[in-house]
Amino acid sequence: MDRISKLARLSVLRAGGFGCLAILMVMMGTAHDPALSMKCGAGGMLVISAIMLFTGQNYHKRKRIEETEVWIMLTEAERPPLRIARPLIINAMRGELLEKSAWAAMIAITLLAVSVTLPVLLR
Structure with missing residues (x-):
């Protein structure tokens, strides 16, 4: 389980x-x-956050767990049986995607706040 969680984190961070x-x-x-640069960054991070949120909420709908990046990164010896691996990988990926989605949303909010205050500070 720990190895699957680490690989899920690596996959999402990559x-x-x-x-x-x-x-x-x-x-x-x-x-x-x-x-403008900060606004573009905020918009981009908002898009990344939305994509990660959507993917995390729908990750359980994946048909073939053998095609996921986590499964591919596991060595043959580390791979549990598919019936066990499916919920482990789905839960690990869902958790990582939703957590990183929140991170991206917080970064977007920060960039937007900077974009609003920057013109005031540069006057």
Whole structure:
């Protein structure tokens, strides 16, 4: 169970990290206007949060658990029987996706707050 949880965390952080990298590139492209840059970052993080939330809520609908990234990262010796692995992987991935969705939403709120206060501070 501990190995599956670690792999679920790695899988979600990897996917979220690539999304955040794309958002960072957009923010760097709009760096000429810091408030706009923060708004773009907030919007992007909100999209990531929504995607993770939707995926986490619907993860139990996956038909084949053998096609998940967590299952693929497990070695042959570590893989439990499918009847046992399915609920373990689904619960681990759902928990990680929902937790990271909340993180992304908090980052979006922070970026939005910065985008609102930045023009006032730069006057």
